[in-house]
Amino acid sequence: MDAKIINPFLEATINVLKTMAMLDPTPGKAFVKKDTVAHGDVSGIIGITGDAQxxxxxxxxxxxxxxxxxxxxxxxxxxxxxxxxxxxxxxTNMICGDARRRLDADNIHLQAGTPTIVSGKGHSITHINDGPRIAIPFDTSSGQFVIEVAFNK
Amino acid sequence: MDAKIINPFLEATINVLKTMAMLDPTPGKAFVKKDTVAHGDVSGIIGITGDAQxxxxxxxxxxxxxxxxxxxxxxxxxxxxxxxxxxxxxxTNMICGDARRRLDADNIHLQAGTPTIVSGKGHSITHINDGPRIAIPFDTSSGQFVIEVAFNK
Known part of the structure; x- marks a missing residue:
């Protein structure tokens, strides 16, 4: 997994939050995660299948x-x-759907499950996969959020 | 979604925990969830696509x-x-894989994403979908766990 897959998720995130919530999030530097833990107070999680799992x-x-x-x-x-x-x-559905449409144009075809939402102060999220896990932190005027994308090799 | 889909997940859960962890969990009554909240201290979540999303x-x-x-x-x-x-x-992977093999025999073909793990004392899990959400609580000699399965109509 490389920029070819991660960039569409980055662009989709900015597009969806701008369009739906009139927010203009600033992406930080994407990084490959070595530790297992992202923290949040509420998270959306969605599974992906097709050309990449x-x-x-x-x-x-x-x-x-x-x-x-x-x-x-x-x-x-x-x-x-x-x-x-x-x-x-x-x-979560809209970002994943928007990213999948962008990837379709690159001939990478993905399907998605339905989203699952986690709430709980300071919970942690760990993706279990064989390939890299990429995290993109975003800043907004009201605080932070982070996108993580993980695929098997 | 009905017993045709839920029973293979129930059977897979008992089989995997018996085989892997020498545990003999006792299933409680499966119920259709009306409220949104299941609680746990650690959860595995996996997305499903194919004949049902x-x-x-x-x-x-x-x-x-x-x-x-x-x-x-x-x-x-x-x-x-x-x-x-x-x-x-x-x-999570093994239960989902075992259930998918059982469903294949009924000519229901599902694919699965990779699992995501949530940890955090007393976090809640909410599946967002258009169809029913079924929960099956299990008792073990060391405490409880709950399986939830949600599909779109």
């Missing part, structure tokens, strides 16, 4: 997801509730 | 996963560390 996650800090969902729904969000979890599912 | 999770209490991994590795387990997370990944 893997998984994608997006983990938000509580302040960041509250701002995202507030922009999305146009109303204040005070806690991580079912509406927030549904929104994280929708965002 | 969905996700599967297995969530262990800390006492239960320690006993499982202790039996698996033949040495004491004192904390949820990388070895435990790898073992949860392996268990």
């Amino acid at each position: 893997g998984s994608m996650s997006i983990s938000f800090s509580e302040s960041c997801i509250k701002a995202v969902v507030q922009n999305l729904l146009g109303m204040p969000v005070t806690e991580i509730n079912d509406e927030v979890r549904d929104a994280v599912g929708e965002i | 969905g996700s599967m999770s297995i969530s262990f209490s800390e006492s239960c996963i320690k006993a499982v991994v202790q039996n698996l590795l033949g040495m004491p387990v004192t904390e949820i560390n990388d070895e435990v997370r790898d073992a949860v990944g392996e268990i």
